[in-house]
Amino acid sequence: MRxxxxxxxxxxxxxxxxxxxxxxxxxxxxxxxxxxxxxxxVGKHLDMPTSQIYGLATFxxxxxxxxxGKYHVQVCHGTACHVLGAQPIxxxxxxxxxxxxxxxxxxxxxSLQVMSCIGACAQAPAISINGKFYGKLTQERxxxxxxxxxxx
Amino acid sequence: MQLNIEVNGKExxxxxxxxxxxxxxxxxxxxxxxxxIKGLSPNGACRIxxxxxxxxxxxxxxxxxxxxxxxxxxxxxxxxxxxxxxxLELLLSNHPDDCLYCERNENCELQDLxxxxxxxxxxxxxxxxxxxxxLSSPGVVRDPAKCILCGRCIRICDEVQGVSTxxxxxxxxxxxxxxxxxxxxxxxxxxxxxxCVMVCPTGALHxxxxxxxxxxxxxxxxxxxxxxxxxxxxxxxxxxFGIKAGKDINGVINAALRKxxxxxxxxxxxxxxxxxxxxxxxxKKRIETNQFLPMFSSxxxxxxxxxEQFKPEVLPLISTCKSPQQIMGTxxxxxxxxxxxxxxxxxxxxxxxxxxxxxxxxxxxxxxxKAISDVDAVITxxxxxxxxxxxxxxxxxxxxxxPDSPLGMRSSAGKLFGTSGGATEGIFRTLHYYMTGKExxxxxxxxxxxxxxxxxxxxxxxxxxxxxxxVSGMGNIRPLLDSVAAGEVKAHxxxxxxxxxxxxxxxxxxxxxxxxxxxxxAKSIYEIDEVETIKVAHKNPxxxxxxxxxxxxxxxxxxxxxxxxxxxxxxxxx
Numbered sequence: 001m002r003x004x005x006x007x008x009x010x011x012x013x014x015x016x017x018x019x020x021x022x023x024x025x026x027x028x029x030x031x032x033x034x035x036x037x038x039x040x041x042v043g044k045h046l047d048m049p050t051s052q053i054y055g056l057a058t059f060x061x062x063x064x065x066x067x068x069g070k071y072h073v074q075v076c077h078g079t080a081c082h083v084l085g086a087q088p089i090x091x092x093x094x095x096x097x098x099x100x101x102x103x104x105x106x107x108x109x110x111s112l113q114v115m116s117c118i119g120a121c122a123q124a125p126a127i128s129i130n131g132k133f134y135g136k137l138t139q140e141r142x143x144x145x146x147x148x149x150x151x152x
Numbered sequence: 153m154q155l156n157i158e159v160n161g162k163e164x165x166x167x168x169x170x171x172x173x174x175x176x177x178x179x180x181x182x183x184x185x186x187x188x189i190k191g192l193s194p195n196g197a198c199r200i201x202x203x204x205x206x207x208x209x210x211x212x213x214x215x216x217x218x219x220x221x222x223x224x225x226x227x228x229x230x231x232x233x234x235x236x237x238x239x240l241e242l243l244l245s246n247h248p249d250d251c252l253y254c255e256r257n258e259n260c261e262l263q264d265l266x267x268x269x270x271x272x273x274x275x276x277x278x279x280x281x282x283x284x285x286x287l288s289s290p291g292v293v294r295d296p297a298k299c300i301l302c303g304r305c306i307r308i309c310d311e312v313q314g315v316s317t318x319x320x321x322x323x324x325x326x327x328x329x330x331x332x333x334x335x336x337x338x339x340x341x342x343x344x345x346x347x348c349v350m351v352c353p354t355g356a357l358h359x360x361x362x363x364x365x366x367x368x369x370x371x372x373x374x375x376x377x378x379x380x381x382x383x384x385x386x387x388x389x390x391x392x393f394g395i396k397a398g399k400d401i402n403g404v405i406n407a408a409l410r411k412x413x414x415x416x417x418x419x420x421x422x423x424x425x426x427x428x429x430x431x432x433x434x435x436k437k438r439i440e441t442n443q444f445l446p447m448f449s450s451x452x453x454x455x456x457x458x459x460e461q462f463k464p465e466v467l468p469l470i471s472t473c474k475s476p477q478q479i480m481g482t483x484x485x486x487x488x489x490x491x492x493x494x495x496x497x498x499x500x501x502x503x504x505x506x507x508x509x510x511x512x513x514x515x516x517x518x519x520x521x522k523a524i525s526d527v528d529a530v531i532t533x534x535x536x537x538x539x540x541x542x543x544x545x546x547x548x549x550x551x552x553x554x555p556d557s558p559l560g561m562r563s564s565a566g567k568l569f570g571t572s573g574g575a576t577e578g579i580f581r582t583l584h585y586y587m588t589g590k591e592x593x594x595x596x597x598x599x600x601x602x603x604x605x606x607x608x609x610x611x612x613x614x615x616x617x618x619x620x621x622x623v624s625g626m627g628n629i630r631p632l633l634d635s636v637a638a639g640e641v642k643a644h645x646x647x648x649x650x651x652x653x654x655x656x657x658x659x660x661x662x663x664x665x666x667x668x669x670x671x672x673x674a675k676s677i678y679e680i681d682e683v684e685t686i687k688v689a690h691k692n693p694x695x696x697x698x699x700x701x702x703x704x705x706x707x708x709x710x711x712x713x714x715x716x717x718x719x720x721x722x723x724x725x726x
Contacts, residue, residue, distance in 0.1 A: 036333050036725070039332065039333065039725075040725060040726075043726065049310070049316035049317075049319075049332070049341070049726060050332035050333070050341075050725045050726060051316050051317055051318060051319035051330075051331055051332040051340075051341075051725075052310075052316060052319050053332070054319065054321060054330075054331075054332045054333055054334075055319035055320050055321050055330075058321045058322045058323070059320075059322070059323045060323075065333070
């Protein structure tokens with residue numbers, strides 16, 4: 001992992017603090033999340049305290065600090081989904097997966113992320129699992145989808 | 153360049169590039185503030201200082217808005233006062249209602265502001281924050297529920313101390329002041345200097361109190377409670393009781409501690425005298441062999457932790473001599489107790505310090521002999537004031553007394569440890585004697601007595617020219633450490649004090665002190681040095697006696713075993 005982050009940072013050899021966000025984005029694209037090690041290495045690279053990197057990264061919704069699960073569940077909480085019942089969908093997911101927003105289940109199977117909008121308003125309420133969209137969800141259908149994934 | 157502005161109908165002069173607030177304060181016009189603090193960059197976080205500026209649609213925060221020619225400002229118009237009150241009511245809306253039990257009760261800027269703005273009822277009720285208390289650090293307690301997000305702690309930690317442990321984490325209503333990866337303070341890069349505690353306007357950051365431990369020990373008939381107090385405590389405590397800042401109340405402290413029931417009252421300055429002898433001998437050897445130079449001072453525990461974390465390369469350069477507090481602790485339990493026929497296990501050793509990092513130092517694993525801590529509890533100057541009040545002692549009417557013998561005897565050189573430059577001055581007086589066999593003709597080294605952040609001084613000892621560098625305020629050291637690690641610094645001695653100005657401005661000192669008060673404390677220490685007769689540590693008869701009886705001589709094998717320590721690299725998130 002360390003060498004992967006280090007080689008990634010080589011692309012940013014002569015950059016300063018203003019490259020922090022692109023660097024973090026690329027690390028997350030590559031590793032799936034921002035590990036403690038990554039935050040430390042980026043800090044050394046840019047000569048920045050880790051607290052400031054962590055502070056910035058937590059400001060943005062896009063960064064996560066736990067690895068994604070095998071199934072990464074993104075719950076849309078945009079206006080349309082909210083109106084059509086995103087809250088009960090999220091509550092059911094939290095209950096079934098026993099994790100909250102930003103977390104990954106202990107067995108590494110599922111991770112949960114609340115999104116501002118995933119652009120599927122016509123399909124509201126919608127979720128996306130590993131990039132696959134599931135729209136017009138009901139509690140029963142969601143239950144079936146998750147149960148099915150749990151079989152795998 | 154001068155600008156003319158109008159404030160509340162009156163013309164005043166302002167300077168270009170200054171903020172409205174600075175101009176107002178200079179002209180004697182007071183505006184309430186909360187997040188603003190002298191010496192730190194303005195961040196305009198709290199908006200309490202808003203003023204009305206003619207022609208501007210919204211109110212502007214005076215702390216961060218620059219003055220403009222011809223500005224017409226109203227500082228207390230009905231609109232401004234109403235806005236300030238609403239802002240404060242919103243700040244209070246999710247604030248815990250436990251003022252009675254709060255560490256900062258009667259000493260809280262938020263409370264004061266609520267009084268000033270006449271807030272007498274809770275009009276707005278917000279969801280209370282449910283953050284847990286962070287009790288992980290032996291020095292500093294974090295209580296995020298009481299945090300109003302003014303960011304003073306973040307700025308002092310970053311801008312003044314250069315440690316940058318704290319930062320705003322998360323966004324919007326979920327924002328908290330946290331550490332990297334949300335670690336607890338003890339697992340962060342915090343050096344426990346306590347400067348964040350000094351600037352926190354509420355009880356969100358405060359010292360980890362050890363007062364209850366001390367009370368338990370005092371009430372335990374099987375324990376002999378021994379107490380020592382740091383050199384700067386006697387010139388700082390007075391303020392807590394409304395006495396003029398800087399007044400030395402050494403004798404009063406002795407009397408109060410005796411009345412409270414401490415079995416032996418000692419002065420940490422004795423330990424500072426011993427530290428001077430050990431450090432001077434160590435420095436002399438390093439200069440003679442031209443090895444491990446420059447030698448860094450070792451009396452400040454926050455600096456030690458800083459070096460262990462941020463620049464372990466310089467650890468071999470730090471004097472191995474323990475700090476005065478720990479030297480006292482060792483001497484009390486390992487030599488004084490057996491000589492008095494007391495079992496060291498029965499001794500409870502308390503240190504009163506101007507510092508919260510001393511709490512951390514006392515529980516370092518190196519600071520034990522046969523699994524017994526050298527110092528059992530450390531309380532701050534503020535906690536001492538509470539202890540004195542708790543025992544109903546009237547500081548104003550009590551007759552001064554002497555400390556106990558033998559560890560109460562001191563030289564004024566040791567006393568100088570309380571201020572930046574003092575350790576160097578004390579050590580060089582004795583070093584002069586060690587290197588030349590003669591006393592300095594004029595022990596006062598005026599060059600060491602400026603309160604600059606970083607200063608280089610050349611001193612002549614015999615025909616040798618020595619260079620000392622003083623650093624106070626942790627943030628000033630980083631470039632210097634880089635040069636030292638690269639071998640570019642030719643100095644002989646570098647004194648480092650984590651707090652700006654040294655211990656007189658420590659993280660355990662009274663709240664609400666001004667810069668002037670801190671200067672008065674340092675001045676008082678120098679006045680003590682003027683009038684006292686024993687001005688060099690090696691002439692403290694009790695120190696000499698102790699070496700004769702127990703430790704042979706400074707730098708002996710026994711001294712090394714008991715009075716010296718080691719440092720280790722620390723792996724924390726920096």
